[in-house]
Amino acid sequence: MRALMWATLALAALLGEAACADPPTTQAAAPVEAAAPPPAPSPPAPPPPVPRAYGHFPYAEGAGLQAGVCQHGDPERTKLKPDAAAALARMRDAARAAGVTLLPSSCFRSVASQARLFNCSGNSGTGCAGGKLASAERRATAVAPPGHSEHATGYAIDFFPGATDLSEGGGCPSRAACTTTARFAQSRSGKWLAAHAHDFGFEQSFYPGSTQGVMVEPWHYRFVGSPEAQEVFRAARMMFSPPKPGGTAR
DSSP states (O other): OHHHHHHHHHHHHHHHHHHHSOOOOOOOOOOOOOOOOOOOOOOOOOOOOOOOBTTBOOOOOOOSOBTTSSOOSSGGGGOBOHHHHHHHHHHHHHHHHTTOOOEEEEOOOOHHHHHHHHTTTTOOSTTTGGGOOOOHHHHHTTSOOTTOOGGGGTOEEEEEOOHHHHSTTSSOSSTTGGGSHHHHHTSHHHHHHHHHGGGGTEEESSOTTOOSSSOOOTTEEEEOOSHHHHHHTHHHHHHSOOBOTTSOBO
């Protein structure tokens, strides 16, 4: 009996010591740092400047051209890119329905042909009169240097005065008279093209108010109605955006 009592007291003492002991300590968890946001992407580098010759952009010769589209004595100049040729056919039909005859004359021009034209070989055009060759800078205001003509792409067209321009009230007393900027701009063809060419994917390349350094050419239109054509003229259109009908920039 006495042994049981001592055992009970010993157990109580042990329990008391355990109750008075300090509770085990726990380490606080280290705070979790928020992940740093990813760095902002760098802005794209600007495109390198396009080397120009007297204001003209460089162009490679187009391939896969369709012959017999334009009306010229030189078979080379009758060629045009098929997508531009299809759009031109639709545009001529629309003009004809409006009583206007469009005459697309000079279209594709090879680099070699452009060199002969620019250097006045057998030519009496701007800068060549009297057999005296004007400076390259002077000639380039009217004729692109070789390798820099839109005609080489197969997407550019020079329109000549058509039959309706030469008729009474057409604006052209003669075909030669309408080769000047003012005369052609006021002809039936010139007015119709200025108002409607954009509906068919064409735009005037060298327009009034442009600072490109090339003379105004109301007869010169380029086709930009397909992704391929737009890429060809991307640099020129970014720097010198032709106005829409009504005067606003594209």
